[in-house]
Amino acid sequence: MTAIDLVVVGGGGGGLSAAIAAALSGARVVLLEKEERCGGNTARSIGSIPGAGSRFQEAAGVEDSPQRFVDDVTAHTHGEVNAIGLERLAGQSADLVHWLTDVVELPLRLTEDYRHVGHGVTRLHNPPGREGRVIVDHLSAFAESKGVEIRTSSPAADVSLSEEGTWLVSIEGGETLSARSVILATDGFGANPEMMAEYCSRYVGLAYFGGPGNVGDGIRFGLAAGGVAESMTAVLGFAIMGVPEASPSSWDTMVSWTVIENGGIVVDAAGRRFGDESVGYSAFVDAVVDAGQPLVYAIFDERILQSVSSWEERFRLLVERADSPVKRIDRATPPFGIDAAELDRTLAAYAAAASGDAQDEFGREDTGWAPFGDVLYAARAEASVLTTLGGLVVGQNAEVLDAAGSPIPGLYAVGGTAQTITGLAGAGGYISGSGLLAALGYGYLAGTAVGTSAAG
Numbered sequence: 001m002t003a004i005d006l007v008v009v010g011g012g013g014g015g016l017s018a019a020i021a022a023a024l025s026g027a028r029v030v031l032l033e034k035e036e037r038c039g040g041n042t043a044r045s046i047g048s049i050p051g052a053g054s055r056f057q058e059a060a061g062v063e064d065s066p067q068r069f070v071d072d073v074t075a076h077t078h079g080e081v082n083a084i085g086l087e088r089l090a091g092q093s094a095d096l097v098h099w100l101t102d103v104v105e106l107p108l109r110l111t112e113d114y115r116h117v118g119h120g121v122t123r124l125h126n127p128p129g130r131e132g133r134v135i136v137d138h139l140s141a142f143a144e145s146k147g148v149e150i151r152t153s154s155p156a157a158d159v160s161l162s163e164e165g166t167w168l169v170s171i172e173g174g175e176t177l178s179a180r181s182v183i184l185a186t187d188g189f190g191a192n193p194e195m196m197a198e199y200c201s202r203y204v205g206l207a208y209f210g211g212p213g214n215v216g217d218g219i220r221f222g223l224a225a226g227g228v229a230e231s232m233t234a235v236l237g238f239a240i241m242g243v244p245e246a247s248p249s250s251w252d253t254m255v256s257w258t259v260i261e262n263g264g265i266v267v268d269a270a271g272r273r274f275g276d277e278s279v280g281y282s283a284f285v286d287a288v289v290d291a292g293q294p295l296v297y298a299i300f301d302e303r304i305l306q307s308v309s310s311w312e313e314r315f316r317l318l319v320e321r322a323d324s325p326v327k328r329i330d331r332a333t334p335p336f337g338i339d340a341a342e343l344d345r346t347l348a349a350y351a352a353a354a355s356g357d358a359q360d361e362f363g364r365e366d367t368g369w370a371p372f373g374d375v376l377y378a379a380r381a382e383a384s385v386l387t388t389l390g391g392l393v394v395g396q397n398a399e400v401l402d403a404a405g406s407p408i409p410g411l412y413a414v415g416g417t418a419q420t421i422t423g424l425a426g427a428g429g430y431i432s433g434s435g436l437l438a439a440l441g442y443g444y445l446a447g448t449a450v451g452t453s454a455a456g
Contacts, residue, residue: 018444040187219390266297295382329376
């Protein structure tokens with residue numbers, strides 16, 4: 001049996017940041033990833049990391065602070081937040097961005113061309129091309145350069161505490177590792193049909209695009225060790241996952257929500273809007289579910305298409321592919337069988353609202369660049385679940401807490417394995433970037449705590 005300082009279970013952004021932080025303090029670290037390649041949901045994201053009060057904001061003339069971040073999120077979610085976790089992560093968010101750029105040498109820059117819903121100022125920092133895979137690949141290489149032993153295709157079968165007080169992590173295939181500490185970073189349970197039916201039945205039947213290995217392993221391990229879980233009905237959804245003509249929808253077919261934030265709308269097959277799109281890409285999933293729409297259509301103009309294509313590689317490639325779900329609209333015969341007369345009425349009503357000549361029928365106030373120009377596009381899409389948000393209750397440094405609120409020594413949970421910081425139920429409360437903040441931020445805090453303990 002091999003004795004080490006730390007075993008990290010899960011190789012997404014949270015697990016990798018935790019491994020790096022611990023290794024930089026001299027800890028001996030082994031990271032176990034069940035898939036053939038590290039990634040998790042971080043690799044599937046566009047890599048948005050909030051940093052409230054970062055030097056990048058200061059250079060851009062953006063005034064921000066952790067308290068403003070907390071206030072923004074609290075207002076958007078109507079107070080439905082994990083206040084302890086939100087305040088802790090918001091408070092160290094700028095330091096996290098600086099650590100990632102200065103120490104880990106991850107190329108990040110402030111995203112200034114848009115603000116995702118829930119953020120009062122531009123505070124999201126993204127990697128080149130706005131691809132989360134860039135983050136994961138960089139963190140993986142950096143971790144290995146600092147001595148982290150990354151074992152892929154190595155699912156953890158069990159995590160338990162020995163009589164001697166060390167943690168035992170058994171790996172499928174027979175080997176068991178002994179460690180002073182364990183960090184659980186296996187994300188949520190979106191790929192577990194039984195758990196989805198038990199906790200998130202409202203969203204059963206929607207397409208799932210999170211990691212295939214996200215079956216709740218870390219939550220299960222933490223509960224067995226005496227931890228407790230909260231917010232188990234909460235999910236991160238995405239309302240407009242593109243549906244191409246000749247292939248199934250996937251992460252590569254995500255229709256950027258930036259097209260909506262810049263003024264785009266969503267209609268049904270009859271050409272009618274059915275909700276306030278400005279609530280955000282996750283919250284609008286509830287509108288799609290309530291409307292009973294298996295397919296929906298994002299409508300936007302040429303300016304929006306060109307702008308988003310210039311900033312986001314994934315969207316540009318989606319527009320360019322031969323079976324693209326994005327089609328130019330002929331107003332007489334719209335694509336996808338959208339009703340022409342109803343679409344015209346919808347566009348006229350939206351233009352009046354965007355121009356200030358009428359109130360929006362769904363209460364939308366931020367209409368971006370609307371009214372639209374003459375050249376319009378429609379993107380065929382479906383609602384989906386990206387991951388679940390419920391998880392283990394953790395403390396200030398991501399230590400797993402028991403039912404009495406006391407830390408379980410040597411056990412930590414980060415990212416989607418820990419309870420969400422925002423959006424405590426359903427799809428309505430998620431704020432862009434909060435998932436990566438919980439992954440990378442909690443990972444940094446937990447890894448630092450383990451590394452400090454090992455050094456002492």
